[in-house]
Amino acid sequence: MSIENILAGVAVEAVKELYGAQIDAAQVMPQATKKEFEGNLTIVVFPLLRASHKAPDVTATELGNYLVAHCDAVEKFNVIKGFLNITLKPTYWTSVLTRIATDDNYGFKPVTADSPLVMIEYSSPNTNKPLHLGHVRNNLLGYSLALIMAACGNRVVKTNIVNDRGIHICKSMLAWLKWGEGITPEKAGKKGDHLIGDFYVTFDVHYKQEVAQLMEQGLSKEEAERQSPLMQEAHDMLRRWEQGDEEVRSLWAMMNEWVYAGFDETYKRLGVSFDKIYYESQTYLEGKAKVLEGLEKGIFYRRDDGSVWADLTADGLDEKLLLRSDGTSVYMTQDIGTAKLRYEDYPIDSMIYVVGNEQNYHFQVLSLLLDKLGFKWGKDLIHFSYGMVELPNGKMKSREGTVVDADDLMDSMIETAREKSGEPGRLEGLTPAEREEVLRIIGLGALKYFILKVDPRKNMLFNPEESIDFAGNTGSFIQYTYARIRSILRKSCDDLSACQNLECHAPSEKETALIQRVADFATVVAEAGRTYSPALIANYAYDLAKQFNQFYHDCSILREEDDTCRQFRLLLSRTVAVTLRRAVGLLGMEMPERM
């Protein structure tokens, strides 16, 4: 149990004994004391005045006296107006430190067979183009969220629903047949996803030419788009696909394989992974069946033209199409089908969809529909909605070529890390392979931190010109702090496990503050799990690293003459390093031993 909870418990007793009132522990939960005041933890007593019928400072003093008498860890206190500032005993801090240092799972809740099963869907790419910056944000958020939920004591299944069918992939297939038959990723020397993406662009170029020509002949834009032979061919191909045409299907399968191979490479480099992958080509028919089932039960209704709808006006929403008049599925139908399959595969307790905020409405509707269809977690499904990544000149548009490609981005991050490490001596003594590994960790760390430190809900700005910083509030700063501590530990000859006299060391103000920050890790992880916020973890890690760097510059750890003090500081440093690595690990970031 944390010291905050213990103090709050004693404070509840105090109020009962002193004023005869029963209060909630949350009302007297201590918070970290502001650094301008003396003390470690502060209880705000204003809420207690109703019970005490005394002035704020008197109430605080009475409570303070009670805490000193009844709580071993409390050394003394001071009162400023309604703020009761509590100073804890030095021995308390050293015991906290040793406890954290020896507990490999500090801050993490254990996962058992009874733990809630949380499924997290993220990534969910289309198979007609390579991953871009928007996907990067999605993937990093989803993967980090999975790590955080697991740290908070959930069984987690990471899943990916691949949108592998539809008109978009047909466009790429058609372009390949017309202008690139015979070309393979090997022959082109390109990743498969990039190759297919190129054909998608090729299609669009030719399509636009056709439309322009038709418009010159006097057709309106809409008519031209409809009559374009290329587009008609693409639609024809989709129809053949739906009918199971062998020629189309085998081409489709081959090209999808190319794309998957490319995706796998990108995922691997990003450091994300999945436990179970679903494909829309396998789920869309399930959705159709489920909708028809709902139709029979009277949950949905059929219009005269044969289309099937859900009436959500009673829930404050519109009517929603579920099956077209020709009986084919729409997006929503597929999501229902995917949900059905997932529910059959896993006993899911809760479901988190990591999908951009442009689909807020879609998930509002999906939640209602799944609930009506009887899915246990339908009503409470969580749409982890994140904002878009914007460029300085506006949004990313694939047609206008203003997308930031995920693979290119990772390359350039690593290149920038290389430039920044150009100073002599920095990576000396490492083999070329080790050096590359360090640069990879730093480059990707910078990218991950840059994206995850921002509140997911907000749109964020990415400036490719300025790229991503490696100084200041960055992933590199945290990694640097870690590498620095590792260096100290390598050079210290002390056997850390042998330090017996730590109790004799009275930590300084800065040291207690640092221990306190380290101890906060448990609370921060729990909070991040409750609010689904990797950003909380990121900013915590930065704060801790910042605080350590200040501490580092205040004292010379290795040259400290007092043995007890040196060992204490070494242990503190090591604990900070371990905590930093754990925190950053929840973001999917790695730590270099040196940099």
Add this chain to the structure above:
RNA sequence: GGUUCCGUAGCUCAGUUGGAUAGAGCAACAGCCUUCUAAGCUGUGGGCCCUGGGUUCGAAUCCCAGCGGAAUCACCA
């Protein structure tokens, strides 16, 4: 127009369930490498927390209204 989300330093962002004088980084300026890694540290300047009401001991935080921005409201996915 309906719904949802956002509005904090010149810029990019924090601000933990309402708490004390609102914090970082970047950019600018001034210092610190003979000392464990200067991707660092110290200092200076920079704010009607969009506006106006309300709730209370106390509001950047909660409620209402307005203003500004974003997304969405397809027989697209």
